[in-house]
Amino acid sequence: MKNRPTVGEILQAKGVSRRGFLKYCATTASILALPPSMIPRIAAAIENTRRPSVIWLSFQECTGCTESLTRSAAPTVEGLIFDAISLDYHHTLQAAAGEQAEAARHAAMEENDGGYLVLVDGSIPLGNPGFSTIAGISNVEMLKETVAGAAAVVAIGSCAAFGGIPGADPNPTGAVSVMDLVKDKPVINVPGCPPIPMVMTAVLTHFLTFGTIPDLDKHGRPMTFFGTTIHDRCYRRPFYEQGKFAKTFDDEGAKAGWCLFKLGCKGPTTYNACATTKWNSGTSFPIEAGHPCLGCSEPNFWDRGGFYEPLSTGHFGSGEKLAGAAVAGVALGVAAAAAGRRRQAKFTGEG
């Protein structure tokens, strides 16, 4: 690790001026959702931190998370960060394949034992090891082997973080999340389907900048991005307060940009930063496009009832069961009245 250059050195080598460095630090603070007053601290940290080794493992996944990350083409700020880390293994992105690739992974693990980061996308099948293998190694095995010497694990995307779609009912492969398997290392969950690229880079930046993992919520998600709900930061929130709701996707309310709660928006129960970081280089996010939030960054989002069912909807069970309850009520009432009359008869000796 000693031979790796610091981020400051890398930037200098690229001929980036001090002004450029300040700009880089300002955008980093912005990514980390830190107040601008933190910029000097970030600058100091970045100048002195050495770039860590990163091993990226992909299991039962759709590559959407990798797509999300790499869509932001280099040399963006995210790209710069990837310059600042050493991505030593990523079987989708790396040129090497087969034994060569596995050798690179082992080399990185040995060289950086105890200091490297493991990034995982995709869930891990426990049903049958043959459901998903890489180079003949089952996902569980590869995960355990790779994590053994890691500093921390980052679960990228809802599949790695919570089991995601492979883990959805009826979960044919017995898919589980990273934190279901990794108990002795810090696991940072960056859920989302896919996760916001900036959030992924922010987690790495945090590790890079401060050498620590960020504050996490009860689901292991960084508080800076998953601390408030979509609803909290939604620009349509005032309409919610006024009770103005779009009822269909093409009514006047929808055209006027009213709240999508009635169309099943999961914003109030979904913790993510979409409403402020937005997507597609800050263009917009689903609600701005007129579609309710699906809650993709929440555990088991796939199995939480209909996407278009309002959050306030209760499940009363079937009308038959309610009718059954009514019939039971009648029966109990008749029985109670009969018992009452019987007691009256018992007391009074009359029929």
Added chain:
Amino acid sequence: MTTQQEVQAPASPFHGNVRPILNEVKHALDKLLETDIPTTIDLASLPFGPGELEYLEATLGTGELSARLDALGSSRIRETIYPGVWWVEHRNAFDEIVGRYIEITRSPEILSSQDADIAAGRARLENQFE
């Protein structure tokens, strides 16, 4: 200098997120005048509806001074029609905006020449004499 004309609200839905920011700017100006402490507002963490950011930018307008910085992509720094209030936009090499700030200060720090760059420049200058 831009005339201080009344800025019209855009026709698109107006969600009321702009007023609080303008209010914060006002308080930051008070702070600057009284204590000389500058303030930076990071617009990335604030919610905006369609058209609102444009409305905010239009409201602040373009003042006397504009600057362009070329380092890791371009950056545009300009004073608004309210002296002491600066609109700062950082872009990457693909001209995508990566950071947007309102700085309430006498002069944004990034406009000043930095010691490290001065030293490096001085070294380059010295090379001219060799």
Added chain:
Amino acid sequence: MDLLEFAKGPALQVAAYILVAGSIWRFVGIMLLKEKPDYSEPRKSAGILAALKVIYTRSFSAAPFKRATMYPKMMAYVMHIGLFAVVFLFVPHIMFFEGFLGFEWPGLPNSVIFFLAVAAVVSGIALLVRRLTNPVLRLISNFDDYFSWLVTILPFVTGLMIPVRMGVRYETLLAIHILSVALLMIWLPFGKLGHTFLVFITRGTTGMVFERKGAKT
């Protein structure tokens, strides 16, 4: 299944079954007791109209009782109006009803609902203070009175906490809110909250019995 799933699913279901079964149980259990025929010659014919009349008129204190009952009546009115508005005119609640009724009606802005809910809680607390300090009420009150107060006020408080939040997660608060409503639904048929439907029976009965005599109703 997390807390919210539990609250919205099984908890609400069971509460709804108990609400329906319990209410009917109590209603039928009363209605099927022996009926006492009245052979006296009626002064006036008194049927359902007399019942409806008293169901309406007993909503207000008669003139001689106005002063003495003013305070608790006002408080009770604020509480009941608040309860009605919050339950039936708060838009997310309307959606909740729409979920199984299939139709909706116009609601009130959240700020109005918030105000009414706070007013209801305040009057609820005032009524509790009265119950705890007034010698009459202290004497005649029992567990039912305090527990019914609690389960009525809880949904208000938990509901009001949702926008206030105070560092607790929305879904946790929503789940607690729904659970408190479920508790209310479960208790309603069994305690004095049964007056939700009993009021029509008692007032109606009095209407018919007294109107028949031509006596003051």
Added chain:
Amino acid sequence: MTTVDGRHTIDREAERLAYKPPEIRHDKQGDMGPKERIDAAMYNFVKNFNTQTASYLDGCLHCGMCADACHFHVRTDDPRYTPIWKIELFKRTYKRQVGPFAFFYRLLGLKRKVTLQDLEEWQHLIYDSCTVCGRCSLVCPMGIDIAGLVSMARHGMFKAGLVPHELHEVARTSAETGSPLGISPEKFDERVEWMADEHDVDIPMDVDQADVLAVMSSIEINKYPQSIAATAKILNAAGESWTFRTDGFEATNFGLLSGNPEWQKASTMKIIDAAIKIGAKTVVLPECGHAYMALRWQGANMYGKPLPFKVLHISEYMADALNSGKIKVKKVDKSVTYHDPCQVSRRGGATQAARDVIRHLGVDFREMEYGGDYNWCCGGGGGVVTIKRADPLRHRAFKLKMDQVEKTEADELLSSCANCRQSFDDSQQHFNWDYTMGSLMEMVAENLEGGKS
């Protein structure tokens, strides 16, 4: 904020926060053991539960508003006099034995079994401090007829031998002799003859066939015998075919007041039998409140089928006769206020009759504040006037009535109930009060147009 009333000490040892009642006398009849008494009370509580009472007993909200309608509570501020509290045992028994959730109440022990001590303590509340005036029934936001429930609760108390001595004694006398004051048919006959002489009026007695059967209350026969003559004058003036009967003259019903349905029925049946015997089309009840309740509204139910005759209170009869021109009265140049007997007006539905009569008398009528149906009770109804130990309480409650009457500044105070009259006389004496209660019927009799007989 309401302050805690220091006069009412709290019993912190009690099962639930409760008021500590002062020691009072408990009367007992018979030599039953505790278990027998409790059983008898339960038996007769339970007997009264039906759909109507059940909905009432299930419906109470414990709002306490009835306390503000009760003269005893208003005047003493004693929370025990809250009307609904007076039937607490009755309510508890209902919930434990017959209500829809009785099974759970018993299973979980949520409603305590009623004990003999409870019953003894409640004697004061069910008898001494309730005149069954029904004012509380009008304030109840649930519309619960609390007074009706008190009457029913008395059934259990009577059978358990837990009635205040004087009331029990009067009721027993009534059952044994036919009259609460022990007036025999012979004595009644004597009195009637005396009044016929004294007032120079024809009074038909024991006629075999008559359209109208008139009855009297023994209070009148004994204390206000001029009522007999007044009744006769009015019925004669109307040209009725009418009679008194020695086999059915007593209108009061202490079976009703004390809580013994058998005695109540026996008293009622005497009148019904006599009326049927003579083929009466109408029974005219005297100036007596509970007599009206007993025959007009409960008579047919005692009889078990509709009565074959009409039942009218004398005020109703007079109103009809005046309205139809059967009798005429001279104008009386006085200001008058009227005290409504609870069982005739508020609970009987004949409030308007007395006002019609008063209108015909042409007096300057001054209605009391909240007179008519919301009238304050005289404090002596429901048998309370017979209970000696209740006198101080009754007198305290009477103060409300005094204020109500005095406010009108009327020359004369009238009513149409001998029981009220007795209660007024007693209280008048106690307070040295200026107002004497007069009889509406007597005023009509004195001012009949076309003079005598």
